[in-house]
Amino acid sequence: MLSFAYPWIVLLVPLPLAVWFWLPPHVELRIGLRVPFFDRLARLSGQDPVSGGVVTRRDAGRWLVLLLVWLLVLAALARPQWIDPPLHREVPTRDLLVLVDLSGSMDTKDFVDASGKTVDRLTAVKQVLDDFLSRRKGDRVGVVVFGDAPFALVPFTTDLDLCRLMLRDTVVGMAGPRTAFGDAIGLGIGLFAKSTVKAKTIIALTDGNDTMSKVPPAEAARVAKDKGIVIHTVAVGDPRAAGEDKLDEAALKQVADTTGGGFFRALDRAQLAEIYNRLDAIETRRVDTVSFRPRRDIYWMPLAVGLVLTLLVQALRLAGRHRRRTPAPTELAGAGR
Structure with a gap:
């Protein structure tokens, strides 16, 4: 679709008429030649002399060319733009952070x-x-791994293939053999x-109790709640384990309850997969769609047409002058005799 960025330029269309009627004619001083048959020369040339000078008259073709060039220049100044069909882009509405326990257990x-x-x-x-990340849509996802200390493996990104x-x-063990769950929440x-999005979610997967954190998980959960972050905890350990490998379900439930999230227990792979389906049901995925229409400036088109038109007219004028100045063959033969 064609559009003009500055349509008010059309108000300049009658400007040449204002110049014609309100400004004085162009005056050019030349050395005059007195001849007794001036009136006869004026009649033969078809010009209308006035007192003190001669006003040249342009033919209708030249006036038409000037008018077209003026309109083309105004069209270029109005900045014509071609608006392409709308493009749609999905904007993430939620940031999802995955905390993955890499402790020895x-x-x-x-x-x-x-x-x-x-x-x-x-x-x-x-x-x-x-599989869970391959089905995400409308989310930015980040990954934090933790053991003795937490590390940001992948910052928030829409490139889910990179996360996977x-x-x-x-x-x-790449982050240490023990568990710093509270510090991972803090990170x-x-x-x-x-x-800048409204929905902020953490999915924490751990199989042990916190043994290394400087900030207890419960305190980190309260800070997360104040920041509007929802934490879902997934226990992937054995509830019957003891020692450092013991699964502190009470702490995980407290973290989830404090932030308004859910606590899930994964005893096998099928149950773990079902947890993500339940999370999909809880955390509905909303996608904002932004539409925009690309604009391409095409002001060069009327300028190009005006340039070609003026060059063509000048070429025709020069060709006409050349024909008038070149004598015909019969005239050359007569001059030879």
């Missing part, structure tokens, strides 16, 4: 994968997370500091 092989093979806890978590790739490369709160 995640190496325990007590999960069964889709093929029936017994795998360790981290492998099962990565398989289900990979980075998660596949994680190994047990997540810091990552949300620059977030």
